[in-house]
Amino acid sequence: MKITEHLHNAQGKTLFSFEIVPPEKGVGITDLYKNIDPLMEFKPPFIDVTTSREEYIFLERDGGLMERKITRMRPGTLGICSAIQHKYNVDTVPHVLCGGFTKEETEYLLVDCMYLGIDNVMALRGDAMKGEKYFEATKGGNRYASDLVKQVQNTGKGKYLHQDINCKDESHFCIGVAGYPEKHIEAPSMNYDLEMLKKKVENGADYIVTQMFFDNQKYFDFVKSVREAGIDIPIIPGIKPIATLNHLQLLPQVFKIDLPETLVNEVLKCKNNQQVRQVGVEWAIQQSKELLANQVLVLHFYSMGKSDNIVQIARAVF
Numbered sequence: 001m002k003i004t005e006h007l008h009n010a011q012g013k014t015l016f017s018f019e020i021v022p023p024e025k026g027v028g029i030t031d032l033y034k035n036i037d038p039l040m041e042f043k044p045p046f047i048d049v050t051t052s053r054e055e056y057i058f059l060e061r062d063g064g065l066m067e068r069k070i071t072r073m074r075p076g077t078l079g080i081c082s083a084i085q086h087k088y089n090v091d092t093v094p095h096v097l098c099g100g101f102t103k104e105e106t107e108y109l110l111v112d113c114m115y116l117g118i119d120n121v122m123a124l125r126g127d128a129m130k131g132e133k134y135f136e137a138t139k140g141g142n143r144y145a146s147d148l149v150k151q152v153q154n155t156g157k158g159k160y161l162h163q164d165i166n167c168k169d170e171s172h173f174c175i176g177v178a179g180y181p182e183k184h185i186e187a188p189s190m191n192y193d194l195e196m197l198k199k200k201v202e203n204g205a206d207y208i209v210t211q212m213f214f215d216n217q218k219y220f221d222f223v224k225s226v227r228e229a230g231i232d233i234p235i236i237p238g239i240k241p242i243a244t245l246n247h248l249q250l251l252p253q254v255f256k257i258d259l260p261e262t263l264v265n266e267v268l269k270c271k272n273n274q275q276v277r278q279v280g281v282e283w284a285i286q287q288s289k290e291l292l293a294n295q296v297l298v299l300h301f302y303s304m305g306k307s308d309n310i311v312q313i314a315r316a317v318f
């Protein structure tokens with residue numbers, strides 16, 4: 001079922017959902033299931049599964065030579081989506097990237113989605129490859145998420161890259177896109193970023209999921225600006241509980257977000273990561289309660305593969 005239908009059927013009740021990251025190659029899926037199992041108590045109508053970009057690795061060869069190879073460390077997004085749909089009878093949302101995929105590869109992936117009964121995709125540009133400063137479009141791939149949204153919508157209507165099979169009015173896919181309450185790092189201004197968000201919506205995006213934020217006011221301001229920009233599709237807030245001391249450096253660096261002074265001070269008082277995890281849980285509970293009071297459609301959690309803290313938060317909130 002499409003995410004927009006889930007939202008419609010909820011009739012204003014706030015839903016619970018979460019995002020997972022595929023395990024590293026060779027690890028197996030058992031641990032992932034162990035982390036999903038306790039979250040099913042909160043009846044998520046959908047689960048997002050991220051896609052990781054390919055990266056370069058260097059292999060030692062005879063004579064002290066190094067050989068550069070390209071690989072994907074966490075493949076299997078679509079396989080995991082399908083496995084989860086079957087095991088838990090819940091919709092899954094594979095993340096589909098511009099970076100690392102030609103348009104043809106994207107088309108085949110979307111065809112696989114149709115066969116697997118996957119009705120939703122999250123269309124994203126992806127970041128620059130590890131070690132590279134700027135995002136470079138893959139040869140033959142999409143440049144921006146808005147281009148990818150267009151391709152997903154066209155494919156969903158039967159308008160394939162090199163042939164029109166059956167151009168129906170309604171797209172097979174419900175398409176999610178990213179939104180940034182604190183602006184995307186590369187956008188020169190918030191207004192510019194909102195114009196680009198609008199492009200994604202004009203090209204067919206059905207809903208927005210936000211980057212993580214730790215100050216709800218940033219989310220509320222973002223929603224206001226998005227609406228003022230004339231964008232009226234649903235906006236789903238993304239929440240990440242801080243879990244380790246090194247998140248203080250890692251999260252701002254990787255996700256280009258700010259952490260509130262009070263939260264930073266609370267984390268710095270902790271003697272170990274167990275205490276940090278608890279501070280993260282309590283902060284996320286406060287955030288979630290306020291968002292719930294403001295009738296957000298979904299509380300969407302970035303689980304990053306570990307669910308004990310998300311369970312604590314969901315128990316306190318739902």
Ligand code: FAD
Pocket residue numbers: 049050051052053095097123124125126127128143144145146177178179184185186187188192193196199200209210211212238
């Ligand atoms: P875009 O919407 O294309 O925007 C990228 C930048 O280009 C912005 O600065 C925008 O203002 C600008 N821009 C957009 N369109 C145009 C245009 N036509 N002309 C000029 N400038 C333009 N990354 C992963 O690798 N895997 C994942 O699974 C993943 N999941 C994510 C889930 C969520 C909810 C979020 C918020 C992010 C996720 N990301 C993921 C990270 C995302 O790929 C990066 O933030 C990336 O840098 C931008 O992606 P985007 O889809 O927002 O890009």
